Amino acid sequence: MTEDILATAAAWADSGETVAIATVVETWGSSPRPAGSMLAVTASGRMEGSVSGGCIEGAVADAARETMTTGSPQLLDFGISDERAWEVGLACGGKLKVFVEKLG
Amino acid sequence: MRRETLDRLQAARQAGRGVVLLTRLSDGAQHLWPDEALPGTLAEAAQAALDSDRTARLDIEGEAWFVQPHNPPLRLLVVGAVHVAQALAPLGAAMGFAVTIIDPRRAFATAERFAGVSLNHDWPDEALAALAPDSRTAVVTLTHDPKLDDPALDVALKSPAFYIGALGSKRTHAKRVERLREAGHGDAAIARIAAPVGLDIGAVTAPEIALSIMAQVVARRRGR
Incomplete structure (x- = not known):
């Protein structure tokens, strides 16, 4: 947890962007990124950090945009038993939960 | 949030x-x-x-x-504002370490050679005593000069620093060990020093040596 994603998120918010933060809160099996890994996303499409090896970032960014609109946090489930995760391709075969929240 | x-x-x-x-x-x-x-x-x-x-x-x-x-950032305290330190500072920063370069020789420790890096011009023992290495701190000595490296190692070995590395050949290190023993450091303390410093990747250039040091610091940090 060395990359300072929160600093980036704060800087983006300061420049007037709408920002959401995604955090890995639980993993099972061979997940590429440990719990605590973060991804910051803006409504304008900027991204910093990661919650996987790139497998689910697209789906998480979609959910983040939804959370930016509604203001409600979401707890996302990804795993091989999950059809949606299969679509976005969690190639590692791991499972993880990602918490998505709006900043501000 | x-x-x-x-x-x-x-x-x-x-x-x-x-x-x-x-x-x-x-x-x-x-x-x-x-x-x-x-x-x-x-x-x-x-x-x-x-x-x-x-x-x-x-x-x-x-x-x-x-x-x-x-937690606050891990710290990397580097004694010796030498060529390897110039390569090590940005690598350490990329790994999330707050890097401080310690060297009383002001001609070496200049803002031009170390843009954006925290510089400390005190004698290494005083600098290290003030910076108080803790269990989230790595200390690396790079000067080759016993006058600068030894006092730094003396303080580092009395601290809970998770990594202590000293640049120098096996021969240089053997002499260093003799001096540290005379200063009262026992086997357990001596064994904490990574020397020759860095993982053995056949490093030759300054950036390669910096990479081998940083890789070893990360390995220790992750319990390898």
Whole structure:
């Protein structure tokens, strides 16, 4: 947890962007990124950090945009038993939960 | 996350103080510990997360919580503003370390050679005593000069620094070990020094040596 994603998120918010933060809160099996890994996303499409090896970032960014609109946090489930995760391709075969929240 | 919570979290880290963010996953309610007092179980989990630098999941009265420690950055204290240090400083920063270069020789430790890096011009023993290496600190000596390296190693070996490395050949290190023994350091202390410094990747150039050192620091940090 060395990359300072929160600093980036704060800087983006300061420049007037709408920002959401995604955090890995639980993993099972061979997940590429440990719990605590973060991804910051803006409504304008900027991204910093990661919650996987790139497998689910697209789906998480979609959910983040939804959370930016509604203001409600979401707890996302990804795993091989999950059809949606299969679509976005969690190639590692791991499972993880990602918490998505709006900043501000 | 409320902006005010984020600002308090970042301010604590900047001040070198570890804090823990606790998030209730059902609705995103958050607490920052120890700034906010918390009931026993949550406070205990927060303390454990901070100490181990690991996240935790917790279920209390049917509510799921995510417990995330935010410790201040790891520190890399480098003695000797030499060529290898110029390569090591940006590598350390990229690995998330707050880097300080220590060298009383002002001709070496210049802002031009170390743009954006914290420079300290005190004698290494005084500098290290003031910086007080803790268990989240790595110390690397690079000068080859016993007058500068030895006093730094003396202080480092009396600290809980998680990594202590000293540049120099096996022969140089053997002489260094003799001097450190005379200064009262025993086998256990001597064994803490990584020397010759760095993983054996056949490094030749300054950036390669810096890479081998940083790789070894990361390995120790991750328990390898």
